[in-house]
Amino acid sequence: MLLELQEISLSYGRIQALHEISLTVDQGEIVALIGANGAGKSTTMRAVSGLRPVSHGKIIFDGQDITKLRADLRVVRGVSQSPEGRGIFPGMTVRDNLEMGAYTRRNRVEINKDLDRAFSLFPRLKERERQMGGTMSGGEQQMLAVGRALMSRPKLLLLDEPSMGLAPMLIQQIFDIIVEINQQGTTILLVEQNAQQALSRAHRAYVLETGRIVKSGTGSELLSDPSVKDAYLGVA
Amino acid sequence: MNFSGLIHNFGPLTVTGLAQGAIIALFALGYTLVYGVLRLINFAHSEVFLLGTYASIIVWGFFGLDQNSPTPGMFAVIGLIILGMVAAVVASGVTAIGVELIAYRPLRRRNAPKLAFLITAIGASLAISETVGVITGRNIRGVPRLIRQTDVVVIGNTHITNLQILIVVLALVMMFLLDRFINRSRLGRGIRAVAQNPDSAALMGVNQGRVISLVFLLGGLMAGIAAVMYNLKIGVTRFDAGFLLGIEAFTAAVLGGIGNLRGALLGGLLLGVLQNYGAGLFGTEWLHAVSFVLLVVILLFRPTGLLGESLGRARA
Ligand SMILES: Nc1ncnc2c1ncn2[C@@H]1O[C@H](COP(=O)(O)OP(=O)(O)O)[C@@H](O)[C@H]1O
Ligand SMILES: [Mg+2]
Numbered sequence: 001m002l003l004e005l006q007e008i009s010l011s012y013g014r015i016q017a018l019h020e021i022s023l024t025v026d027q028g029e030i031v032a033l034i035g036a037n038g039a040g041k042s043t044t045m046r047a048v049s050g051l052r053p054v055s056h057g058k059i060i061f062d063g064q065d066i067t068k069l070r071a072d073l074r075v076v077r078g079v080s081q082s083p084e085g086r087g088i089f090p091g092m093t094v095r096d097n098l099e100m101g102a103y104t105r106r107n108r109v110e111i112n113k114d115l116d117r118a119f120s121l122f123p124r125l126k127e128r129e130r131q132m133g134g135t136m137s138g139g140e141q142q143m144l145a146v147g148r149a150l151m152s153r154p155k156l157l158l159l160d161e162p163s164m165g166l167a168p169m170l171i172q173q174i175f176d177i178i179v180e181i182n183q184q185g186t187t188i189l190l191v192e193q194n195a196q197q198a199l200s201r202a203h204r205a206y207v208l209e210t211g212r213i214v215k216s217g218t219g220s221e222l223l224s225d226p227s228v229k230d231a232y233l234g235v236a
Numbered sequence: 237m238n239f240s241g242l243i244h245n246f247g248p249l250t251v252t253g254l255a256q257g258a259i260i261a262l263f264a265l266g267y268t269l270v271y272g273v274l275r276l277i278n279f280a281h282s283e284v285f286l287l288g289t290y291a292s293i294i295v296w297g298f299f300g301l302d303q304n305s306p307t308p309g310m311f312a313v314i315g316l317i318i319l320g321m322v323a324a325v326v327a328s329g330v331t332a333i334g335v336e337l338i339a340y341r342p343l344r345r346r347n348a349p350k351l352a353f354l355i356t357a358i359g360a361s362l363a364i365s366e367t368v369g370v371i372t373g374r375n376i377r378g379v380p381r382l383i384r385q386t387d388v389v390v391i392g393n394t395h396i397t398n399l400q401i402l403i404v405v406l407a408l409v410m411m412f413l414l415d416r417f418i419n420r421s422r423l424g425r426g427i428r429a430v431a432q433n434p435d436s437a438a439l440m441g442v443n444q445g446r447v448i449s450l451v452f453l454l455g456g457l458m459a460g461i462a463a464v465m466y467n468l469k470i471g472v473t474r475f476d477a478g479f480l481l482g483i484e485a486f487t488a489a490v491l492g493g494i495g496n497l498r499g500a501l502l503g504g505l506l507l508g509v510l511q512n513y514g515a516g517l518f519g520t521e522w523l524h525a526v527s528f529v530l531l532v533v534i535l536l537f538r539p540t541g542l543l544g545e546s547l548g549r550a551r552a
Contacts, residue, residue, distance in 0.1 A: 051435055075441035087436035089429055100429055103422070104441035152441065 001060075002027045002187050003048065003156055008057030010047050017043040019211045020057060025156065030178070030188045032198040032219065034232055035208035041191040042084045044208070045160050048189070049081040050074045062155060076104050080154030084161055084191075086145040090134025094125055097133045097144055101151025111151070118147035121177055138165040142174070150181065157181065160191045175201050195232040199223045207232070242516040247394030249512040255400040255469065257508020258407035262462035263485035264492070264500040265414065266332070266455025272495035272545070273431045273451045275350075276340070279357040282482025283364035284332045284456050288463025289473035290368070291327030292320035296380045303378025303471070313382050317464065320382075325460035332456030333449050335360050341445070369475035376474045379467040403465045410461055411501050414454065418497060427451060431495070480524075487531050493541030502542060507531075 007020040017040045025031045033041050046052040048059060050071030059067045066074055080101075089097050098118055102111045119126040122143040128136060133144060146162055162178065163171045175197050182188050192198035199205055199219045207215040207228060215228065222228045242249070263285055270278040296316060301308075308316065339360045343352055389396040418424040429437035430447045438444060466481070467473060488507045492499025507527055514526025534542070 049439060051438060070443075071438040072441045072443045075439065081439050083436065083439060087433055087439065089432045089436060091432050092425075092428065096425060100425060100437075100440045100442075103426060103429075148440075 001025070002029075002062060003189065004058075004060040005044075005048070006058040006060065008044075008047055008054045008059065010043055010052055010054050012043075012052075017211050018047065018054075021208075021211070021213055022057075023206050023213060023216070025187060025189050027187055028182075028185070029204060030182050030190060030202045032190045032192060032195075032202035032205035033208055034192055034195040034198055034205060034222075036231070037193070038210075039208040040211040041208055042160055043211075045081060045083070045158050045189070045191055048156075049079055049083075049158055051081075051083075072104075075152055075154075078153075078155030079158065080149045080152045080156070081158040082145040082149040082160060082162060084164075086138075086141045088133040088136070088141045088144055088148075090132065092133055093130050094133060094136070094144055095129045097148050098125070098151055101148035104152060110153075114151055114153065118150055121150075121180070122147050139167065139170050142166060146174070146177070150186070155187060157186050157188045158191075159188060161193060162190070163192065163194045163197065171197065195228070196223075196234075199228075237517055238519070239517070242513060245393070245516050246513075247392060249516045250509055251394055251396050251400060253509030253512035254505055255403045255508070256511070257488075257505035258404045259462050259465050259469070259504075260481070260485050260488050260508055261501045261504025262407050262410060262458045262465075263481060264489040264504050265411075265458040265497065267486050267489040268492075268494050268497060268500045269451050269455045271489070273427060273448060274340075276353050277357060277486070278335070278340075278452075278455075279354075279482075280335045280339070280360035280364060281332070281455060281459065281485075282478030283361055283368075284328045284335070284478075285459040285463050285466075285482065285485075286365060286368060286473070286475070286478035287331045288324035288328035288460040289467050289477055290377070291323040291460075292464050292467055293377055293379055293473065295319055295323040296382070301380035301382075303380060305380050307381050307384050316380075316382055317468075320467070321461060321464045324463045325457050328460035328463060329453050329456035331364070332452040332459070335364075336449060336452040341448075365475050365478065372475055374475060376472045379471050379473065381471070383468055399468060403469065406461065406465065407501075410458060411497070414458065415497055417454075423447075423450060484524075484527070487528065490541055491531055491534060493543040493545055495545040496541070496543045499541055499543035506542075 001024050003025040005021055005023050007022050008018060009016060009020055010018040021044060033044060035041050047054050050069060054067060058065055061077060061079060066077065089100060098115060105111055124140060125143060125147055128140060136144065142162060146159065149157055162174050166174060171194065178188060179201055190198055190202060199222050202219040204218050205222050206213050266281040266284060267278065270276055339356050340353060343356060383399050385397045385399050387395040388398050388401060418427060426442045426447050427450065429440060429442055430444055434444060484507060488503035489500050491507060492503025510530050511523050511527040515523040518526060
């Protein structure tokens with residue numbers, strides 16, 4: 001098991017956003033987390049990456065308790081997040097944004113290798129290398145956020161709505177790339193509104209409703225689950 | 237109004253203004269760096285500067301020098317100035333980091349409102365300057381005359397002294413080095429990342445606490461250099477020496493665009509020069525009034541300052 005959440009709760013002031021959530025992600029998996037707007041998907045991601053402290057429960061990563069570890073130190077352990085809203089550094093070039101992804105690393109040769117890898121996954125970023133992050137289109141920023149998150153060579157990649165704001169053609173493409181990244185050896189926890197795509201690409205998935213896990217199973221099980229179909233897959 | 241006086245003395249007023257402005261600019265960098273990263277006006281920065289002025293005088297005192305000592309030989313002077321700068325930079329840097337650790341960091345941990353930071357900043361500033369006031373009996377402290385000011389360049393009625401050249405060149409060099417550091421180095425990139433998006437910076441593995449300490453330290457270093465130049469130029473310091481100059485430096489930072497390093501340089505030089513033109517036009521007693529009226533006018537037309545905010549957004 002690479003990641004295990006044991007009954008974690010998290011509150012924003014008086015609003016409790018997560019109620020004792022438990023889930024696991026195994027080495028090499030793509031695990032999807034689906035749910036309606038406001039269900040607590042992004043909050044779960046923030047708990048794992050350490051942007052928000054949990055009020056209850058434990059987070060075990062790679063065999064170690066990281067519940068109280070600062071966010072920047074979790075990056076060193078191998079957790080990397082492409083956040084909701086992308087979180088691009090607007091006043092840095094595309095290249096510098098990617099360099100920021102490798103902030104914790106020192107080996108220039110290896111970093112350059114990973115820059116090349118990011119550019120080959122997202123050729124668009126290569127074309128825009130010198131452009132300011134803040135002036136990129138939404139789709140380009142999304143690619144940049146994913147590419148940047150890869151630059152730390154994470155063991156676990158957290159992707160929060162990577163298809164948000166993308167044109168339909170690009171959505172297909174970004175999911176292909178996610179699968180490719182996974183096949184190159186990175187474990188992925190994927191949050192998506194686009195449940196159809198997420199479930200068909202993921203090995204396993206959890207359904208989140210108002211801060212609680214209400215269902216889990218393999219991607220194909222949930223795809224054919226009537227209640228999931230009703231709630232998240234629309235009328236096909 | 238004395239237009240002919242202004243025109244006649246345009247050269248000398250410009251030179252004097254540039255030298256004053258260079259000191260103001262270095263001082264201003266501390267405000268702009270901290271604001272760029274934390275959106276906080278660190279009022280205690282004037283005392284970061286103040287302790288720099290005392291530290292250098294104390295170190296020179298170890299060598300038996302006071303304001304009545306004769307000017308030492310050239311090599312001794314170079315050594316003494318360097319030692320004075322080291323002392324000032326250490327004192328100012330430690331003060332800056334200390335203020336952040338003791339006064340601001342606990343507030344940040346508790347997510348305190350902006351107003352709490354503001355009042356803490358003012359409190360820290362007054363507490364330090366008043367403590368210095370008590371220790372020194374509110375007396376002025378003279379500076380050894382390390383540099384005998386002599387004219388190096390004379391064009392018409394414009395005289396440029398060795399000290400003025402030293403001040404302006406040193407300010408430009410420090411500015412250049414800081415700019416390189418912020419824009420080219422890995423740590424500089426970390427500073428810009430925290431300024432632009434603190435959460436994203438944490439997700440990249442940037443230690444925010446360390447970056448913030450570094451930012452205060454850099455501001456302190458620049459203030460320490462400014463303090464030594466101020467000592468050499470003015471020849472005395474006092475517990476409230478940081479106060480008015482601090483307001484001018486803060487003004488310069490806002491004028492150039494607070495959060496923008498190059499803006500601090502531009503704002504400082506401009507403020508220094510405009511103050512002197514104003515003094516030439518209306519008389520020396522109007523020096524400060526004129527410059528602050530100009531500030532108000534410029535901000536009416538460009539509320540974000542001349543170069544706009546930039547550590548937070550575009551390039552520093
Ligand atoms: N910064 C915040 N402050 C207060 N409440 C928040 C904050 N972020 C999210 N919430 C609340 O927490 C709940 C879960 O939000 P979120 O995790 O963003 O949902 P999702 O990503 O599934 O759309 C929502 O009710 C939301 O309003
Ligand atoms: Mg969300």
